[in-house]
Amino acid sequence: MSAEQVSGLSPSGRAPLVSRAAALLAGDWRYVPIATAIVLIWAFFALQNPAYLTPRNLSNLCLQSVVTGLLALGLVPVLLVGQIDMSVAAMSAVAATITGQLLLVERVSVWLAIAAGVLFGGCVGFLQARWITWTGTPAFLVTFGVSLALAALQLHLLPVTGQINLYGTDIVVLAGAYLPAGLSWALVIFAVLAFAAFRLSAFVESRDAGLEASVRSVVLPTFLVMVGLAVVVGALNMHNGVPIALLLFVVPIIVLVYIGSHTKFGLYLYATGGNPSAVARAGIDVDRIRIAAFVICGMFAAFGGIVGASRLLGVSAQSSGMGTLLLEAITAAVVGGTSLFGGRGSPWSALFGALAITSISNGIDLLGLGTEVKLATQGLVLVLATSVDSVANKFANDAR
Amino acid sequence: MDGRELRRDAAAPVDADNAPLMQLRGISKHFGGVTALDRIELKLFPSEIVAIVGDNGAGKSTLIKAISGNQPPDSGTFLFNGKLVEIRTPQDASRVGIETVYQDLALCDNLDTVQNLFLGNEKITSLRSGRRLNHALMESTAREALRDIGVATIRSLRSPVGRLSGGQRQGIAICRCILRDPRVVLLDEPTAALGVEQRQGVVRLIKRLKSESRSVIVISHDLHDVVLEVADRIVVLRLGRKVAEFQRTGINASDLVAAITGVQHFARGDVRSDTSANRMARE
Amino acid sequence: MTRLTKALAAAFTASCMAAAPALATDSDPSLTGTVYFMLPNFTTVRFVQKDGPDFVAAMKKYAPNVKVELVNGESNPGEQQAQAEAAITGGAKAIVLTAADPSLASSILFAADKAKVPLIAYEHEASGGPLTYYTGFGALKAGQAQGKNAVAALSDGNATPVARLYGNTGDFWQRATKQGQDEMLDPLIKAGKIKIVCEDYVPNWNPSEAQRIIEQCLTKTNGAISAIVASNDGTAEGALAALVSQGLAGKVKILGGCDANVTTLQNILLGLQNGTVLKDYSTLADDAARLVVAALQNKKPEDGVVNGEFDNGFAKVPASFADVTMIDKSNVGDVVKAGVWSWKDICAGPAAKTPECAAHASD
Numbered sequence A: 001m002s003a004e005q006v007s008g009l010s011p012s013g014r015a016p017l018v019s020r021a022a023a024l025l026a027g028d029w030r031y032v033p034i035a036t037a038i039v040l041i042w043a044f045f046a047l048q049n050p051a052y053l054t055p056r057n058l059s060n061l062c063l064q065s066v067v068t069g070l071l072a073l074g075l076v077p078v079l080l081v082g083q084i085d086m087s088v089a090a091m092s093a094v095a096a097t098i099t100g101q102l103l104l105v106e107r108v109s110v111w112l113a114i115a116a117g118v119l120f121g122g123c124v125g126f127l128q129a130r131w132i133t134w135t136g137t138p139a140f141l142v143t144f145g146v147s148l149a150l151a152a153l154q155l156h157l158l159p160v161t162g163q164i165n166l167y168g169t170d171i172v173v174l175a176g177a178y179l180p181a182g183l184s185w186a187l188v189i190f191a192v193l194a195f196a197a198f199r200l201s202a203f204v205e206s207r208d209a210g211l212e213a214s215v216r217s218v219v220l221p222t223f224l225v226m227v228g229l230a231v232v233v234g235a236l237n238m239h240n241g242v243p244i245a246l247l248l249f250v251v252p253i254i255v256l257v258y259i260g261s262h263t264k265f266g267l268y269l270y271a272t273g274g275n276p277s278a279v280a281r282a283g284i285d286v287d288r289i290r291i292a293a294f295v296i297c298g299m300f301a302a303f304g305g306i307v308g309a310s311r312l313l314g315v316s317a318q319s320s321g322m323g324t325l326l327l328e329a330i331t332a333a334v335v336g337g338t339s340l341f342g343g344r345g346s347p348w349s350a351l352f353g354a355l356a357i358t359s360i361s362n363g364i365d366l367l368g369l370g371t372e373v374k375l376a377t378q379g380l381v382l383v384l385a386t387s388v389d390s391v392a393n394k395f396a397n398d399a400r
Numbered sequence B: 001m002d003g004r005e006l007r008r009d010a011a012a013p014v015d016a017d018n019a020p021l022m023q024l025r026g027i028s029k030h031f032g033g034v035t036a037l038d039r040i041e042l043k044l045f046p047s048e049i050v051a052i053v054g055d056n057g058a059g060k061s062t063l064i065k066a067i068s069g070n071q072p073p074d075s076g077t078f079l080f081n082g083k084l085v086e087i088r089t090p091q092d093a094s095r096v097g098i099e100t101v102y103q104d105l106a107l108c109d110n111l112d113t114v115q116n117l118f119l120g121n122e123k124i125t126s127l128r129s130g131r132r133l134n135h136a137l138m139e140s141t142a143r144e145a146l147r148d149i150g151v152a153t154i155r156s157l158r159s160p161v162g163r164l165s166g167g168q169r170q171g172i173a174i175c176r177c178i179l180r181d182p183r184v185v186l187l188d189e190p191t192a193a194l195g196v197e198q199r200q201g202v203v204r205l206i207k208r209l210k211s212e213s214r215s216v217i218v219i220s221h222d223l224h225d226v227v228l229e230v231a232d233r234i235v236v237l238r239l240g241r242k243v244a245e246f247q248r249t250g251i252n253a254s255d256l257v258a259a260i261t262g263v264q265h266f267a268r269g270d271v272r273s274d275t276s277a278n279r280m281a282r283e
Numbered sequence C: 001m002t003r004l005t006k007a008l009a010a011a012f013t014a015s016c017m018a019a020a021p022a023l024a025t026d027s028d029p030s031l032t033g034t035v036y037f038m039l040p041n042f043t044t045v046r047f048v049q050k051d052g053p054d055f056v057a058a059m060k061k062y063a064p065n066v067k068v069e070l071v072n073g074e075s076n077p078g079e080q081q082a083q084a085e086a087a088i089t090g091g092a093k094a095i096v097l098t099a100a101d102p103s104l105a106s107s108i109l110f111a112a113d114k115a116k117v118p119l120i121a122y123e124h125e126a127s128g129g130p131l132t133y134y135t136g137f138g139a140l141k142a143g144q145a146q147g148k149n150a151v152a153a154l155s156d157g158n159a160t161p162v163a164r165l166y167g168n169t170g171d172f173w174q175r176a177t178k179q180g181q182d183e184m185l186d187p188l189i190k191a192g193k194i195k196i197v198c199e200d201y202v203p204n205w206n207p208s209e210a211q212r213i214i215e216q217c218l219t220k221t222n223g224a225i226s227a228i229v230a231s232n233d234g235t236a237e238g239a240l241a242a243l244v245s246q247g248l249a250g251k252v253k254i255l256g257g258c259d260a261n262v263t264t265l266q267n268i269l270l271g272l273q274n275g276t277v278l279k280d281y282s283t284l285a286d287d288a289a290r291l292v293v294a295a296l297q298n299k300k301p302e303d304g305v306v307n308g309e310f311d312n313g314f315a316k317v318p319a320s321f322a323d324v325t326m327i328d329k330s331n332v333g334d335v336v337k338a339g340v341w342s343w344k345d346i347c348a349g350p351a352a353k354t355p356e357c358a359a360h361a362s363d
């Protein structure tokens, strides 16, 4: 069959510079801005106080970003389908309370207590999503209402003392333990090999399908992953080692990234955020995709709360789910490049975003700059990130 | 019956030996007080292109939505290969071999070309390799399919379709449809948003569908470049009713305009100049 | 002040004409109507779990026929204002107010004043408007107690590195406790016995924030701090979590503290924290009930109830300051005696194995 060239369907002329840059930023280079931002933040604070870039503080940074990061990670699928969940912070508090009470009062095993907390998060996520899809009420309102109800539930679940003390219980392992150096290096080797194998199989599949593929697409990324991991693990091993909590954050990210780019469900998350009616017309149950996103979100919010309780060695109405946690989680996801408008983003954004905003608050606390500076910066970062997101979104729509 | 209704002789089948591939009987649809479709009868023969024309609000889109399962009619039946079929969802339509290129194209702007082409119809790898999305296979299939239909100009099949031109997007929407190997393709205003050059591309694609022995129903306002260029038969809707049906041979644009608007202009005799198939009768 | 509130004037008038000694706080069944106790939020659990019920019980004792309504402002000053308006419209005989935001309560104060409803500010400062009475723990006293606790542990040091955690920037309790602490600590700082190496305010007294602040302090000093002076128990617990994750628990002293949280008491028994300041909420609720009854009877409160003056920036009003007690390992039992917690509450988890708990295992 001769390939008839239809001139009518060709793009008109050369793409302007801006749109080519936008294309790059949406593609392979999409983590360049946030990575640059993190480097700048680090450079700034390191100049103010050399203690900032020490292994000890890198260890702090990792631990401090995990709770916000886990909440942000849960938000990613919900944001991808074009929804929002305002209940994550309250959810984290209730799940931590449930797990803590089960552990101390019911004396169930740690894993069962954690599973119950996470399951609760999933169930609430399911119920609110079912309600949202069934009634068509904006998710913003429903989840906000649910968050108030959850705050009340937490007060009801807390013991009369208003506190759960987790000091000396097994759950502190989640956030308080570190990998032995040998094991961490073994994991690095395993991760690099697994990554290389995965890249290689993708390369072989492309070549077999007759697509142009180069070995460079295997070697270069593998090399970068290897160097990156070695630097991070090496630095952390100079202090206490790789925190278990960091693994509990990064491993789920990798799982979600895999789901996002190699499964139908992941693809449908993106598609639903892009054009739900098109997805429905393609024979896909959009509501089920949305509900699944909220279930994932609820589970990660719950897990984040439990890790937070483990880190703080306790739960109280004042410590969990309070203050700026919700805004921080949303900011983290958006700063990392997941759009509030749906269809754009990646689970990695939770890592980069949480790292970026924690790097800032970590530095402010290190310099002892006080509450005003902290709040002002948080607010500013939120406004900046969402504005960039809005402009990017507008640009994506205007590009045609 | 209001006295001024226009009637058409039943158009002779393109190929009298063949039974119709698809037949609509008495399709009606109401929106509150509005009768969007009023007892529509329509036959579609194998390898035939039927154009549906009519003024805005005539019911063209509603008819396409009824056939594609997006908006099931209130009453009426569908026959496919002579057999009664139930079409209540887009999946029902797909199952009998009807695919639709929607007026809004139904593309996800944030997904790339390959992802859009296979949305809801993805290819996955073997159980042994984890039943993952088979990106490589889908990409090579997509490349081939796009080349086949002459849309080979998309720079990167892996960048979001939101950045492509209208013509390219139209091409992708049609290609997606073809990938499902349909018997019948429904196109709603495929050229509305396109420039002249791009329109010719789409016209060529429609002709190509016919040459692959698919049947096509196309809605268009573009009488010269699309309707009279590709259609074997032209159906005119007005206020939800089928008011005329023409074989393309021997008809011209002003006949169509007259039928669409319902205003007769006898000033030029040629409107009434009869080929038997196109004679317009008045009661 | 040219214009004192009418209610206040009434109270003073009452005090002047009180010929007979006011036995206001004997049970007075003649009093009727509804008194509103406006709680600030759900997050500071003591208000919902202790102060509210204690006040209801005290009112039952002194004025059995007065109905007490508890309403909660849910941390929202606007909400609380609406609740106050509803209470006044509903014919409140008196309002006991713990402001959701102490600096945004003046409209409530003026509304009550206009409707001649006596208003007693409870624990939280309610500034910028007329008040009938104030009752609360002396935050200054608490700060002084915290300071004394720190001085006792640090007075023989030499440039001992110390970190200080203050409360939520700008709120009344934070300012007063810091002032009290400063009175005690400044001489030590001047004498070079201690050196403050980190100090910061903890947004909303949030323990997680306190944890991060101490982690950053440890980073800055490379782990070289000897003591942390905390302004309440929640922040002390956050500080302890930071120490635990760095393997420093028990090595760095945690001083100060306030509220006698159960977790903190457990930490004290385990030797992880030095002490805490106890505020016996039932004393406060009792004082508030006596003040309310006095206001309803239009009489001067019983002798000894009013023991000071409180300046809310609008007027100096008669105030009843409750005493605070410093609790350490040796007198944890006082918390139980005050009825705040039971030994069973305290002796849970690892603390159950301490000798103090073993001694009260049967309680």
Ligand SMILES: Nc1ncnc2c1ncn2[C@@H]1O[C@H](COP(=O)(O)OP(=O)(O)O)[C@@H](O)[C@H]1O
Pocket: B031, B034, B035, B036, B054, B055, B056, B057, B058, B059, B060, B061, B062, B063
């Ligand atoms: N979802 C709907 N609800 C109410 N009325 C509708 C709806 N869809 C179409 N209509 C009405 O049905 C008639 C036919 O519309 P349509 O099929 O879109 O016309 P066309 O595509 O020929 O311009 C119009 O009067 C239109 O207003």
Ligand SMILES: [Mg+2]
Pocket: B060, B061
């Ligand atoms: Mg239409």
